[in-house]
Amino acid sequence: MGLYFLGNSRLIGSGRCKHRLLKSVGIFSGVLVALFLVLWVALALAVRYGPPIDVDSLYGYNTSSSLFDRHGRLLRSYLATDERWRIPVAENDVSPWVVQATLAVEDKRFRSHGGVDYLAFLRAFRTNLMRGRIVSGASTLTMQAVMLDQEKSGRTLKWKLRQIWRALRLERQLSKDEILSLYLSNAPYGGNIQGIEAAAYRYFGVSAKDLDLPESALLAGLPQSPSRLRPDRNLSGSLVRRNHVLDLMYRDGLIDESALRSAKASVPVITQSPLPREAPHFTDMVHSRYPRVTRMSTTLDLDIQHLAESKLHDAVRGLLPRGVTNGSVVVIENSTGNVLALVGSVDYDNKNYGQVNGALAIRSPGSALKPLIYGYAFDAGVLLPQTVLSDVPMSWAGYVPENFHRNYQGLVRADKALAWSLNIPAVEVLQKIGIVPIVGFLRSVGLTSINGKTDRYGLSLVIGSCGVRLLDLTNAYAMFSRGGEWRPWRICSEDPVPEAGFVPRSWSFDDSGKYLPLAGLKHSGSSWFVLRALSDMSLRQPDEFAPNLSGLKNVAWKTGTSSDYRDAWTIATEKYYTVGVWLGNYDSKPSRALVGASVAAPVALEIVQALQLRSSHHGGNWPFKPTSGLRSVSLCAESGLPVNRGLCSSLDTGDAIVDDDGKTLLLPRSCSLHRKILVDAATGFEVCDKCMAGKATEWKCVSFWPVQVQSFLKVQGVDTRPQHSPDCVSFQRAEHPRIISPVPDGQYIEDYSRAGSMQKILLKANYPLGATEVWWFANDVLIAHGSPDDEQWWIPKAGNYLIRVTDDKGRADTVRVTVDRPE
Incomplete structure (x- = not known):
């Protein structure tokens, strides 16, 4: 009984322990479940009502x-x-x-x-x-x-x-x-x-x-x-x-x-490749402007970028033996202003100037500004393509420009003067416009590097006495292909908001820093005049084409060469694209190879040719004549100016721009070249009331060109103005200038020990009353021009010279001098 009882007690105790254990586990599990539910509810509420994740x-x-x-x-x-x-x-x-x-x-x-x-x-x-x-x-x-x-x-x-x-x-x-x-x-x-x-x-x-x-x-x-x-x-x-x-x-x-x-x-080839670094100058430019934009779609077209890089590399490789080490290329899409390609230098990794972005470097443009200046003149009605300009030796207050090849064409139409890039006619056009308006215009089309005080620029502006960026100049040319509408260049497709304080380089400011509205050319006809002049092969110099480009059509281009052969430029534009090329050295070392037409033009035109071949949209004749805004007018065939009825005997027709009102024609002043004079019918000499008695006379219409033009034409065997009758008493007694210096039959010897600027001869004369303007010539080449009171100097080279001074009344005097080299 005792044993049974004891065993039963142990069984009962064991059951109680299990019961307590199960109870404890149940309580613990319940707590865990409750805790889990509480956490889960809290988490669900936090998910539903909590703040959003940034x-x-x-x-x-x-x-x-x-x-x-x-x-x-x-x-x-x-x-x-x-x-x-x-x-x-x-x-x-x-x-x-x-x-x-x-x-x-x-x-x-x-x-x-x-x-x-x-x-x-x-x-x-x-x-x-x-x-x-x-x-x-x-x-x-x-x-x-x-x-x-x-x-x-x-x-x-x-x-x-x-x-x-x-x-x-x-x-x-x-x-x-x-x-x-x-x-x-x-x-x-x-x-x-x-x-x-x-x-x-x-x-x-x-x-x-x-x-x-x-x-x-x-x-x-x-x-x-x-x-x-x-x-x-x-x-x-x-x-x-x-x-x-x-x-x-x-x-x-x-x-x-x-x-x-x-x-x-498959066994992969692990390249350990660096990430792409295409168009490094372009990407540096974008990143410097928008450093915090994480993902940006730019305007660049990688295929066109590679084309531009290849053409530039080939050109510079061939020019290295001639001392040309670098260059830059820009390609603009005309319709949008998008930068499709930008090559800043030949080798970005070159330790010598490799990371210099030539597209943003400020360089002298040479003659590459001329289309913009002519375009503004056309737009203002100062000039027509048929207007005859003077390509003869001339001087403006001591400034004596020369053409690149140092020869002269005489009388030349404005469109041919632009196509041939003649300097003296371009200076004449700039003088007609004025420095202040043209500087404002150039700034308004994005050439903001022309940022000095307006009065610091002179007539030499037309041949590059300023600095511009290739990117800005290329974009300015794209304006012509849009009919005169100027747009800022673009580098980002999405146009992100710039960093605080950022001011686009394409914005323009006047001398006081005040913002200028960006305009362009008001009339599409002005752009057409420029493009037609620069694309018409009949107006081009015959030796200007490389053989492989002789068949190129539908493209207008202009070259530029800076003084001392430091910069060679070409800007070429066609219907869809504008291509700008600069070649030179970033240390400004000169090279005789740096001639725009010889080295930069082939690069630009080869790129244009490749772009035309890859596009299915090219074809037809370009540039297109505007369908409105032009009207045919009668012009004097000799001067290219509006006809002066009764005096202009030979007539021509041309297009003139109609202003925004649809009525007013933008024209230069009517022709004043022709005048009627009385001549001896028998001899053709001009007569006056002092010498016409007893002679059969008649009225004759003659051309009165400026003295310097008349002198040049006379040397060429063309004399448009009859001489006055030699037996006229008043003509025989008339006073004329008397040259004081140089002395007649004077002999001078060059002094090699002195700088050339110190070896100058004073040009001085006594002038008769009434003389207001005088011209000095050495062997019929203009050497000075000004008023009788101006002090004029001449720096000669060895040779024999006939020195002639002529006043605005046609009165003249001459002396002969000799300049010898030392023995």
Whole structure:
């Protein structure tokens, strides 16, 4: 009985213990469940009502600034502020294999869960419990995306709950594609490479959208352990991981067995390629203006950029033996002002001036400003294409310009003077316009480097006594192909908001710093006049074409050569594009090879030719004559000016611009070249009331050209004005100038020990009353021009000279002098 009783007591005690244990477990489990429910409710409320996640600040704005061409090709990326390569991408900017491989290895139920994969949580909990340690995680791709910037060490329950909350909140804010893009843009791929785009360029030298299946699987496996699996350091380890990714893709039905075997057999070539660095001067310019824009589509066309680089490199390579080391090219799209190509120098990496951006360097343009000056003159009605200008030796207050080839054409139409780039007619045009208006106009079309006080520029402005940028000048020429409409050049397709305080270089200011409205030419006819002159092959000098360009059509171009042969320019424009080329040396070293027509024109025209060949839109005749705004007028055939009825006997017709009111014609003053004089019918001599008695006389219309023109024509055997009758008493008694210096039959000897400017001869004469203007000639070449009171000097070279002075009344005196070299 005792034993039975004792045993029964023990059984009863054992049952009580189990009951208490089960009760304790139940209470504990209830508490856990309650706690879990409380946490879950709190988390749900926080997700629903909590503040939104600032997606832009997830990674502290540490994103590379990446620039793309107009077709979406990466030009260049700049390191983020944390010294990492991180290039944002969208899901549709990567290969489909990348997306499939990433989801297979990281989160196969990504498209179906709401940020947290509960099945994966249960699986991980069971696996870790069985192993007695953490061997499996349950983080979804969304959870990884919101915590990629967080340190992996020190992860706690609080850290995990925060990750879950952020993932659930992010799923409410962004679409699945946006979350996937966020992950692919920031996932680690080894070293300072973050994001699939940077990884694709770094390891395979291609964009992420061009990755194949084996490459995609390899990169998709790296974020698990990016430092250990870097393919440039541990190729075998990365291949093992890649094959695991491929197995998962096969398991999920994303690839078939044949693709699996082929991909596993593939051995990738790890290039360790640097990221692209295309158009470095252009990208530097964009990045300096918009340093905080993370992803920007620029206006550049990479194909046209490569074309421009190739043509420039070929040209400079051939000119190196002649002392020309550098150059720059700009291509503008006429319709938009977009910069399609910009080559700043031949070699960006050259330690000697390689990083100088020649497109922004301020250089002397030589004659390249002439089309703008002629265009303004046409627009103002100062000039017509048929207006006859004087290409003879002339002087303006001591300024004696010369043509490039140091010869003279005599009388020449304005359009031919522009096409032949004659300096003296261009100076005459600038004098007609005035310095102040033309400087304002040049600034208004973007040439803001002409920023000195207006009175510092003289008539030499027309041949380049100023500095301009190739980019600005090329863009100014594009105005002609738009019918005179000027637009600022553009480098960014999206036009982002500039940094605070940024002022575009294309804006223009007057002498006081006041903003000037940007205009252009008011009348499309003015642009047509310029383009027709610069594209008409019949107006061009016969030796101006390179043989391989002799058949080029539908293009207008102008060259420029700065003084002392330091800069060679050509700007060429056609219907769709404008191309600017500069060649020279950044240390300003001169070279006789630096002639715009010889070295810069072939580069520009070859680029234009290539652009025309690649475009299906080219064809027909260009430039097009405006359908309105022009009217035919009668002109004097000799002067090219509006007819003076009764005096102009030879007539021509031409187009004149109609002003905005639709009625007023913008015309220069009527022809004043012709006058009627009384002549002896028998001898043709001019007579007056002192000598006409007893003679049969008649009225004759003659041309009264300026004295310097008349003197030049006389040397050429053309005398348009009859001589006065030699037997006229008043003519015989008339006073004329008397030369005092140089002395008649004077002999002078050059002194090599003195500078040339110190070896000058005074030009002085006594003038009769009534003389207001005088011209000095040496062997019929103009050497000085001014008023009788001006002090004039002449710097001669060795030779024999006939010195002649003529006043505005046609009265003259001559002396002979000799200048010898020392024995």
